[in-house]
Amino acid sequence: MSQPIKTAFTITPKADRISAAEREELLKAPGFGRVFSEHMAVVTYTEGKGWHTPEILPRQPLQLDPAASVLHYAQEIFEGMKAYRSPTGEPLLFRPDANARRFRRSAERMAMAQVPEELFLDAVKQLVKIDADWIPAPEVGTLYIRPFMIATEVALGVKPSAEYKFIVIACAAGDYFSKDAGPVTVWVEENTVRASRGGTGEAKCGGNYAASLTAQQEAKENGCHQVLFLDASERKWIEEMGGMNIVAALDDGSLLTPPLKGTILHGITRDSLLTLARSQGLTVREEPYAIDQLYADIASGRLRELFACGTAAVVTPIGTLKTSKGEHVISKETGAVTASLRQALCDMQFGRTHDTQGWVHTVG
Numbered sequence: 021m022s023q024p025i026k027t028a029f030t031i032t033p034k035a036d037r038i039s040a041a042e043r044e045e046l047l048k049a050p051g052f053g054r055v056f057s058e059h060m061a062v063v064t065y066t067e068g069k070g071w072h073t074p075e076i077l078p079r080q081p082l083q084l085d086p087a088a089s090v091l092h093y094a095q096e097i098f099e100g101m102k103a104y105r106s107p108t109g110e111p112l113l114f115r116p117d118a119n120a121r122r123f124r125r126s127a128e129r130m131a132m133a134q135v136p137e138e139l140f141l142d143a144v145k146q147l148v149k150i151d152a153d154w155i156p157a158p159e160v161g162t163l164y165i166r167p168f169m170i171a172t173e174v175a176l177g178v179k180p181s182a183e184y185k186f187i188v189i190a191c192a193a194g195d196y197f198s199k200d201a202g203p204v205t206v207w208v209e210e211n212t213v214r215a216s217r218g219g220t221g222e223a224k225c226g227g228n229y230a231a232s233l234t235a236q237q238e239a240k241e242n243g244c245h246q247v248l249f250l251d252a253s254e255r256k257w258i259e260e261m262g263g264m265n266i267v268a269a270l271d272d273g274s275l276l277t278p279p280l281k282g283t284i285l286h287g288i289t290r291d292s293l294l295t296l297a298r299s300q301g302l303t304v305r306e307e308p309y310a311i312d313q314l315y316a317d318i319a320s321g322r323l324r325e326l327f328a329c330g331t332a333a334v335v336t337p338i339g340t341l342k343t344s345k346g347e348h349v350i351s352k353e354t355g356a357v358t359a360s361l362r363q364a365l366c367d368m369q370f371g372r373t374h375d376t377q378g379w380v381h382t383v384g
């Protein structure tokens with residue numbers, strides 16, 4: 021569907037970059053998704069021509085025709101990844117090749133043009149290089165990178181677009197959940213579902229997130245930070261959360277997490293943690309986990325810890341599960357397994373420990 025790109029990025033630096041003092045002020049407590057870096061990567065796809073005109077531009081609004089198909093039929097996919105500042109100040113990426121591959125799979129599911137992996141990685145690296153000053157200090161956070169692709173053909177017929185824009189933007193990211201919150205409270209969604217078998221649950225497409233928003237709203241109204249979705253056919257099995265995967269630590273020292281069967285995202289953090297856990301000798305089971313069994317395991321003490329994991333959330337302990345019928349309290353503290361996995365992952369991501377897996381990349 022696409023041809024490899026030969027052209028190098030044309031770089032147009034922003035003329036009036038903000039002062040170092042202003043940037044440092046913004047980077048002290050950036051929160052998540054509001055403090056954006058100053059550039060963006062843009063590459064255009066035209067059927068018959070392939071990917072062309074790769075550019076690094078000052079970050080700016082997009083010009084879109086009101087009939088652009090993304091605005092009507094949601095042909096859109098995205099990725100989430102981060103740049104970390106190493107102890108020597110160097111920008112590091114964590115498994116960016118895995119994001120590039122997942123982006124290709126998402127594109128395939130949404131009948132979109134495929135972004136060649138080298139082009140994906142080049143766009144991300146060029147943006148991180150030009151905006152490296154926007155990576156916060158490690159004690160504050162990271163630079164969250166958001167590659168995405170939209171269908172831009174001006175056509176109201178329902179069909180795969182013949183034109184796309186692949187764009188990468190970035191924002192400074194502190195903690196996704198407020199630091200003072202401690203373990204988060206999660207709403208178990210018993211009515212709406214996020215994904216069904218044969219649907220788009222495995223793809224990282226905007227529509228999945230739009231479908232999760234009423235549940236997220238309900239969660240908020242009930243004092244919860246996030247939502248846990250159940251399977252679409254039986255409402256029996258836990259799947260994943262609105263924006264992260266879920267893992268349980270049991271009293272026999274094992275980890276238990278739902279399997280990847282087409283309805284949940286293949287989380288790169290999930291995969292990294294399971295790999296690290298296995299290398300530490302922990303037993304990892306990727307098996308269906310019924311919500312009623314999970315409640316029973318909380319009550320009996322078999323379930324010791326429960327955590328959410330994802331690029332934005334990193335590893336976040338879950339303290340309480342809540343439903344319309346009541347609460348299931350796991351713990352008000354972060355458990356030892358959760359803390360040690362988070363530490364091992366972050367040490368690797370921030371370049372503080374030897375990378376035994378070949379996961380950490382420099383931007384060149």
Ligand code: PLP
Pocket residue numbers: 100260261262263264265285286287288289290329330331332
């Ligand atoms: N599940 C959903 C629905 C997500 O949005 C995310 C975040 O990207 C994840 C899981 C975790 O994936 P990853 O660890 O690759 O960020």
Ligand code: COI
Pocket residue numbers: 099100101262263264330331332333
């Ligand atoms: C990410 O972790 O990258 C996501 O896309 C999830 C979202 C909650 C920000």
